[in-house]
Amino acid sequence: MxxxxxxxxxxxxxxxxxxxxxxxxxxxxxxxxxxxxxxxAFVASKGIATFTQNHASLKDFFLTTDWSPTAVGKDGRPLVGALPMILGSFGVTLLAVLFATPFAIGTALYMTQIASKRGHRLLQIVIELLVGIPSVVYGFIGLSVVVPFVRTHFGGSGYGILSGSFVLFVMVLPTVTSMTEDSLRAVPSYYKSASLALGATEWQTIYKVILRAALPGILTAVVFGMARAFGEALAVQMVIGNATLMPKGLLSASSTLTSVLTMGIGNTVMGTVGNNALWSLALVLLLMSLIFNLLIKWIGRRGRF
Known part of the structure; x- marks a missing residue:
């Protein structure tokens, strides 16, 4: 002492x-x-200005579909209905994660349970290359390949939520795969040994023991993938059509919060109704990021218990 x-x-x-x-x-x-x-504080002060200074209705912002901040409705309030963009963002995000999750889990299982060292290294290089490709390249590939493919095989103009989901699927796949692989590797090896010793087959062990033990980590990977997809702007903007209208289906041109932001923020003057409305969209994005992080923390706590 x-x-x-x-x-x-x-x-x-x-x-x-x-x-x-x-x-x-x-x-x-x-x-x-x-x-x-x-x-x-900065984003919140700018986003709230739409409702405090420009007297927009919070209910209309989340529940109406008319997006024309420079125009005024019958009640004298600006038309800032953000529901089409909110639905578009959730649509491409959920669909992309729905596509990516089975591929990510299958790839991670192959890398951790089946593949040889050479096969694992090869897949690891491929995943790292996918992570390093810039968003604009994904957007160009989507514009040149995905949009014509959707137009030919599914109909419509090719622009829409489905095309955006295909692009985001490739973009979030390496994130979900890497985190799922880490979760599977974190499962103690004696779980597998005990299961095999009790007479279970290798596939029964993978399904009944390893995947269930790694489930909290896999769910965390899926939420991370959703957060990655929800905040993507450029690649989605190039293939979704950027129409601020309620999406009538997966094949109709739509828009997301990020696509409207990137297209409109440079064409507005700071302090105007249009600019404040865009900051309100940015505030929604920021709050969604916070919700995703809280969800990840909650899953982590549940996994520990």
Whole structure:
């Protein structure tokens, strides 16, 4: 005990380095927290202005379909119905994750349970390459390949939620696959050994034991994939059609929160109704990111119990 007190009270080089390291660490943490709070405060102040300064109705914003911020309705309020964009964002996100999850789980199972070291390395390289491809490249591929494919085989103009889902499916696949692989590898090896020793086949062990033990991690991977898809802008914007109308189906041109934001934010003046309405869409995106993170934390806590 005395030696610890002497170390604290001493002015040795090691003690000074320890104190300096703590100061730098805490300063970095405070800076990160301040930046996050500042971003939330800035976006919230701009997004709320639509309802406090321009007197838009919160109910109309979430439940109506007329998006024309520069126009005024019969009640004298701006037409800022964001329901088509909200539904479009959820539509492409859920459909993309629905497509990606079976492929991601199958690939992760192959990499962890079946593949040889060479096969694992090959698939790992492919996944890393998919992660590194820029969004604009995915958008161009979607415009050149996916849109004509959908137009030929499903009908319509080719632009719509289905095309956006196909593009996002490829974009979120490496994220979900990598996290699912980590979850499967985290399952203790004696689970598999005990199951095989009790007479279960390898596929029964994978389905009944390994997948169930890794389920919280797999669900976390799926939510991460949803968060990745929900916030994607450029690639979706190039293939979805960008029509601020209620989607009538998977093949009709639609829009998402991010596509409307990227197309309109450069054409508005700060402080105007149109600009404030776009900031309101950004606030919805920010809140959705927070909800996704809270959901991930909740899944993690449930998995530990």
């Amino acid at each position: 005395d030696s610890i007190k002497e170390k604290i009270q001493s002015k040795s080089k090691e003690t000074r380095q320890e104190v300096t390291g703590k100061i730098l660490s805490y300063s970095a943490i405070i800076l990160i927290v301040a930046v996050v709070i500042s971003i939330f």
